[in-house]
Amino acid sequence: MKLGGDTHGVPVTVWLATGLLNPAQIQEYFGVPAAAPVPIIVLYRELVCCDVEEPDLARAIVALTDPAERREVRLHFMGHDAWAKRGSANTVVEQMEPILLAHGLRAFDRADIDRVGGWRLLYNAWASARRLRKWPASAGPYQPQAADPPALFISAACPDTISAVPMLICDEKNPLDVRKMAGQFFDDVMDALRYGVKSHLNAETADPAEVRAREIWQRYPNTAEGNTNRAMAMLRLQAEQQRSRFIRRRPRA
Secondary structure, X not given: OEEEEEOOOOOEEEEEEEEEEOHHHHHHHHOOOEOOOEEEEEEEEEEEOOOOOHHHHHHHHHHHOOHHHHXXXXXXXXXXXXXXXXXXXXXXXXXXXXXXXXXXXXXOEEOOOOXXXXXXXXXXXXXXXXXXXXXXXXHOOEOOOOOOOOEEEEOOOOHHHHHHHHHOOEOOOOOOOEOOOOOOHHHHHHHHHHHHHHHHHOHHHOOOHHHHHHHHHHHOOOOHHHHHHHHHHHHHHHHHHXXXXXXXXOOOO
């Protein structure tokens, strides 16, 4: 499971699950015979807030993620502005991360914020879903293409995301991009989804472990609370590295 978040503008968090649908499930859900499992991404929960302080946002994320589910969170992506200093105040990460860590959620990962690549990926992921849903019976068993991204589906439990999708329009100055609509909630909702999907599929290009360890070490102040939170974050990083030794990533086509 992955989380994608954006705190620039309207704070938005989305929960994403990834996996495979086996041929029996594809037949059950779509009425389509399939020759092989199909990779999917499902957006199943959203949190859209207004006028909420960062610690309260972290507590809301915790409240919406039950303890058993927290153990399944593999990545939690956040836009790069969350690490930026705003005057003398703590960064968004410094205000939120200790609360998340204290309740069993993982530290933040920097999102892949490539706009053009992200929008293109969302389009292609929805195209994979549409291809599956509209597969003609006369064509025989459905066969996913190696170059296709996972099929992306949005749960009916995410009405803000569903309503935001048709609001996207092409940027006249850059036809490959989506027009930025600052101040509009749907812009922030779609940024969070883009961060989550694009960053998940590019996760194997993440910074080396030593770089991430240094960033975590420098993130916390040298206070009693900061040292405790730093130690917890370092332990989580070590556990993640240990798990990754036994996980073989599928090479990209």
